Amino acid sequence: MPTWTGGAPAESGRWDNVAWSTTFAFGGLSTRSAGARWTGVAIPQGAVIDAATLTFTISGFIDNARAVGIHQVDNAPALAGGQRGTANTPTGTWSGGAGSKSVDVAAGMQALVDRPGWSSGNALTIRWDGTTSDVSDKTLTAVSLTVDWHDPFTNYERTAEDAVGVVDAAAAGAGWARDGADTVGIADAAEHLMPTVRDGFDTATVSDAAAATLIPGISRGTADSVPAIDQVKASIVRFDPPPPPWQDVLTLPEFWEAVVDPHRVSDWSAEIVNPDEVVLDELLPFEDGQVVVESERAHWWSVTFDVPDAAWYPRRETDPLHAHSRHTIQLWFHLWLPRSMQWVRIPCGRTYPRVGEISADGDLPPGGFDVTGVSALATIRHYLTPIDVSGMRAHTAIETILSAVAPTLRRDLTPSMHSLPPEYILGEVHAGDPVADMHSIAQAAGMVLYEDRVGVIRLDPHPDATVVADWSQGVVQSISVRSVDAAVTVNSLVVASGSREVDPPVMAVAQITDPTDPISVTHGIFYPDKLVLDEVTTEAQCAQVAALRLATLREETREVNLVALFQPHIDPLRVVALGEAEFDAVGPHRVTGWSTRLDTDGLQAVLARGVVGDR
Incomplete structure (x- = not known):
C-alpha cells in the first residue's frame, strides 16, 4: 500500500489564546496550544487510511495524557492567529511521561480525506492541546507524520458496508433536495451520481426499487450538489480491468525495467480460443512445456505442453484439443510490474493442437499426455x-x-x-x-x-538493421560463437530471372564492397554464387533480391548461440546489440530464433547471426 511520509513540518509554533508565535512550545495557560503544518500531502480524496502515526519528542515530564487532533479544513492555510479554535474532531491522545511519543491519528486523517473539498497536494495542520501547568514551556522536537493508505477504487480491501455505510433507502424518505430546490427520487439521485463514479467499477441500472452501485468519495460539485451517498442503499462491485493491449505494454518504461530484472515475477498461461475468436473460460492446464520460434522454417511457431489432466484428452471432434475442432491455443507470458502493481502479458504464439494416439485399450499414458501446437501455415x-x-x-x-x-x-x-x-x-x-x-x-x-x-x-x-534491444549488459547468461564453413562464404551474388516470359534474360549482381569487411571483393578474392528465380522479371527486381540475399548470407557466416534472461518481446529477424568482447560478439546481431521452457526460471536459448549491416 502507498505511504506518505510528511517528515518535519513546514511550519510550527504555538497559539497564545488567539495570537500566534513561532515558538514550538507550550505555555502554562489552558488557552495555549502547539501547532504544526504540513504541505503537499499526496493522499487522494476518498482514500482509505490504514494507519496514521504522529511521532514527536517532548522536553521534560508531564503528568497526564493530552489531546491532539487534525484541523478539519479542506486545505489548511499558513499558520496564523485565530486558528486555535478550528475543529479537530475526531482527536487522539498522547500519554504522559517524558521523551518520545507516538500517537494514532488515523481517525482524524480519515475524516480529513473524506471531506468533499479535500484533494491530493493540500495542506494539513495538527494541534497539540495544553490544558494544565505541567506542560508549561515544554518544547516539541523530532516531529514526523506518516500515513499508510490505499485507494478503494483501485485496491479494494474492505467490504461494501465498510466502504459505503449502507443504509436502507427507505430511511431517506420520498426524496432529497437537489440544488436547494428540486426534489428527486432515489433512482434520480443515483443516476445523477453515476457519471462521476471512478473507473474500475461497474454501475448497475437503477430504479426506485433497485439498489444503486455507487462509490464513496465521488465528486460533489458545488454547482450541482447531490445527496450524501450514505443516503442511498449501495454496494460496491469489484471490477478488475483487463490488462492493457500487449502492444501498449511495450511502450511502458516500467515494462523495460521489469523485463530485465533477474528477480522479476512471471508466469505462463494457455488460453483455448474457439473458431469465433471467443476465449473459453477454462485455461489449458500444463505442468511443463516448451515454445520454439524459428524464422528459417516455413512456419515459425511451435509449442509442446505436458497436460496432467486426462479429462482434457480429446475423444470427440467437438473437444477443444481435437484437431477437427478448429480451436487454437494462445500462449501468454505474464510479467508483474511492481511499481504499478499490475500484471501485463505478451503473446508467444497461436497454435493448432495436435494430440498423439492413445493405446489400443484406450488408456492414457501415466501422468497425462502431450499436446503439440503447430502454427497456421503448418495446417x-x-x-x-x-x-x-x-x-x-x-x-x-x-x-x-x-x-x-x-x-x-x-x-x-x-x-x-x-x-x-x-x-x-x-x-x-x-x-x-x-x-x-x-x-x-x-x-x-x-x-x-x-x-x-x-x-x-x-x-x-524484411526487417532492417535497427536495434530493438540492448543485450550488452545483464541479459546474456552464456554465449558461444561459431564461424560457418568458408566453403559457403559468398561475397558476389548473381540473381537471374528463370521465367520463360522474359526474353532476353535479365540479371543483376550484388557484391560486398566495404573495404573494412574481411571478405570484401576489394581485397581481390571472390566467392561467387548464383540464384535463379521464376518470380523476378526485371533487372530492378533481380538487384533487390540479390542485395537482400547477399546481406542474409553475410550474416550467416557467424552464428551466435546464447542463453539469456527470457525476453518475450523479441521477434525473429529483429536485431539486438551484444557486448561480449571476450567472445568477439560485439555489436548488432540478428535473432533467427529462440526457445524457452514454460516455467518461471526465465531462461531463453537464442540463435543469432552476426555481421549485421544496412540493407
Whole structure:
C-alpha cells in the first residue's frame, strides 16, 4: 500500500489564546496550544487510511495524557492567529511521561480525506492541546507524520458496508433536495451520481426499487450538489480491468525495467480460443512445456505442453484439443510490474493442437499426455486446383493462394509493388506446396511471410538493421560463437530471372564492397554464387533480391548461440546489440530464433547471426 511520509513540518509554533508565535512550545495557560503544518500531502480524496502515526519528542515530564487532533479544513492555510479554535474532531491522545511519543491519528486523517473539498497536494495542520501547568514551556522536537493508505477504487480491501455505510433507502424518505430546490427520487439521485463514479467499477441500472452501485468519495460539485451517498442503499462491485493491449505494454518504461530484472515475477498461461475468436473460460492446464520460434522454417511457431489432466484428452471432434475442432491455443507470458502493481502479458504464439494416439485399450499414458501446437501455415497442405496468379502483385498473389487453400485463416498482407511474370500458374491438384510458393513470392518481393504472435499470417518488408534491444549488459547468461564453413562464404551474388516470359534474360549482381569487411571483393578474392528465380522479371527486381540475399548470407557466416534472461518481446529477424568482447560478439546481431521452457526460471536459448549491416 502507498505511504506518505510528511517528515518535519513546514511550519510550527504555538497559539497564545488567539495570537500566534513561532515558538514550538507550550505555555502554562489552558488557552495555549502547539501547532504544526504540513504541505503537499499526496493522499487522494476518498482514500482509505490504514494507519496514521504522529511521532514527536517532548522536553521534560508531564503528568497526564493530552489531546491532539487534525484541523478539519479542506486545505489548511499558513499558520496564523485565530486558528486555535478550528475543529479537530475526531482527536487522539498522547500519554504522559517524558521523551518520545507516538500517537494514532488515523481517525482524524480519515475524516480529513473524506471531506468533499479535500484533494491530493493540500495542506494539513495538527494541534497539540495544553490544558494544565505541567506542560508549561515544554518544547516539541523530532516531529514526523506518516500515513499508510490505499485507494478503494483501485485496491479494494474492505467490504461494501465498510466502504459505503449502507443504509436502507427507505430511511431517506420520498426524496432529497437537489440544488436547494428540486426534489428527486432515489433512482434520480443515483443516476445523477453515476457519471462521476471512478473507473474500475461497474454501475448497475437503477430504479426506485433497485439498489444503486455507487462509490464513496465521488465528486460533489458545488454547482450541482447531490445527496450524501450514505443516503442511498449501495454496494460496491469489484471490477478488475483487463490488462492493457500487449502492444501498449511495450511502450511502458516500467515494462523495460521489469523485463530485465533477474528477480522479476512471471508466469505462463494457455488460453483455448474457439473458431469465433471467443476465449473459453477454462485455461489449458500444463505442468511443463516448451515454445520454439524459428524464422528459417516455413512456419515459425511451435509449442509442446505436458497436460496432467486426462479429462482434457480429446475423444470427440467437438473437444477443444481435437484437431477437427478448429480451436487454437494462445500462449501468454505474464510479467508483474511492481511499481504499478499490475500484471501485463505478451503473446508467444497461436497454435493448432495436435494430440498423439492413445493405446489400443484406450488408456492414457501415466501422468497425462502431450499436446503439440503447430502454427497456421503448418495446417496448409496441398493445392486443390491450379491457381493463376499471372502478373499479380506479390500481396495479391499470396491473398489469392490463401483464399483458395486456407480461406478461414486470418491475414494482414502489406501491399507490394513487385509484380509476378505475365504468365504464372501454381500448383497441381493434391500436389505442390502452397507455403513454399508463397515464401518464394515474398522473397522475390524483398518481404517475409510469417505468422505473428496471435496467429495472423503477415506479409511485411524484411526487417532492417535497427536495434530493438540492448543485450550488452545483464541479459546474456552464456554465449558461444561459431564461424560457418568458408566453403559457403559468398561475397558476389548473381540473381537471374528463370521465367520463360522474359526474353532476353535479365540479371543483376550484388557484391560486398566495404573495404573494412574481411571478405570484401576489394581485397581481390571472390566467392561467387548464383540464384535463379521464376518470380523476378526485371533487372530492378533481380538487384533487390540479390542485395537482400547477399546481406542474409553475410550474416550467416557467424552464428551466435546464447542463453539469456527470457525476453518475450523479441521477434525473429529483429536485431539486438551484444557486448561480449571476450567472445568477439560485439555489436548488432540478428535473432533467427529462440526457445524457452514454460516455467518461471526465465531462461531463453537464442540463435543469432552476426555481421549485421544496412540493407
